[in-house]
Amino acid sequence: MKTDRNTLHEMERLYQLWEAEVTSAQEQGRLTEKTARTYLLHSSNFLRWCKGEFEPGSRKR
Known part of the structure; x- marks a missing residue:
């Protein structure tokens, strides 16, 4: 995760x-x-990136 839970929420x-x-x-x-x-x-991809669930240029998981 790239930010704290409160910010992410x-x-x-x-x-x-x-x-x-x-x-x-x-x-x-x-x-x-x-x-x-x-x-x-x-x-949505930006949010996923903040959660550590997305990497630009990678294939969909």
Whole structure:
């Protein structure tokens, strides 16, 4: 893990808000499905990296 549990918990809480906002923007037609998927994938990968579960350039585990 690259950060402490309290920070990670807050980041996960904020990610849930981000996910809802991206989904809402897609539903309103402000984002395409592909763009929304990209936004969520990359932000999710960042969280996984913070948890020590993702390494850029590596294959999916």
